[in-house]
Amino acid sequence: MTGAVCPGSFDPVTVGHLDVITRAAAQFDEIVVTVMINKNKRGLFSVDERIELLGESTSQLGNVRIASWQGLLVDYARELGFTAIVKGLRGAIDFDYELQMAQMNRKLTGVDTLFFPANPAHSFLSSSLVKEVATYGGDVEDMVPPAVHAKLLARIAERNAEA
Ligand SMILES: Nc1ncnc2c1ncn2[C@@H]1O[C@H](COP(=O)(O)OP(=O)(O)OP(=O)(O)O)[C@@H](O)[C@H]1O
Ligand SMILES: [Mg+2]
Structure with a gap:
């Protein structure tokens, strides 16, 4: 069994993330997409909401599951018995x-990092930029999975109403 963790904030998951997750799932027996918890950073979506959106967006991938972790990612990789981290490079x-980060993680535990070159069609995408564009009414429909789009617009509308 080969497995890898695929970490990030995923606030929210974009089609760029999904591209990397899909490609990683084709190379490993199991991928655990891991929402890294940062207590000092309040996201647009809660960790539980991000997990739910990731789950809905990856439901067609049978060997992908979603988790969250607070602390060192390499400790989680070891807990799972995995020796690889996968990341996208834009x-x-x-x-x-x-x-x-990859060199530090390898030094700490021997867990190695494998990089997927971003799909050029997505290399300009980040969750932050998608949120910023959506906040000002830009069309982001093809930048996020269908399960995310309506929830993103609704959350931004709530935030804009608060402000
Ligand atoms: N469009 C993309 N194509 C390929 N890889 C991506 C893309 N967006 C993010 N990634 C990769 O996904 C991982 C998790 O990233 P993260 O959750 O920080 O996403 P992000 O889009 O950069 O969000 P933020 O804007 O909040 O930093 C990182 O390894 C990052 O390089
Ligand atoms: Mg980022």
Whole structure:
């Protein structure tokens, strides 16, 4: 059995994430998409909501499950008995940060990181930018999975009403 963790904030999951998850699922027996909990950062969606949206968006992938983790990702990988982390690389900014993280994670536990080059059609996508564009009324329908789109617009409308 080969398995890998696929970590991120997924606030919310985008089609860029889904592309990487789908490709990773074709290379490993099991992928555990892991919502990393950051107590200092309040998201647009709660961790439970992000897990639910990821679950709905990956329901067609039989070897993908969704989890969350607080702490060192490598500890979770070890708990699962996995020796790999998978990540997407959109460009040089991702690379500079991810290389350092990957080297640190390998030094800590021997868990290695495998990178999937972003689909060029998605390499400009991030959750933050999608949220920003949607906040100002831009069309993001083809940037997020169908399960996410309506909930994203509803949440942004709630936030805009509060502000
Ligand atoms: N469009 C994309 N194509 C390929 N990989 C991506 C894409 N967006 C994010 N990723 C990868 O997904 C992982 C998790 O990323 P994360 O949850 O931080 O997403 P993000 O879109 O960068 O969100 P944020 O804007 O909140 O940082 C990272 O490894 C990141 O490189
Ligand atoms: Mg990011």
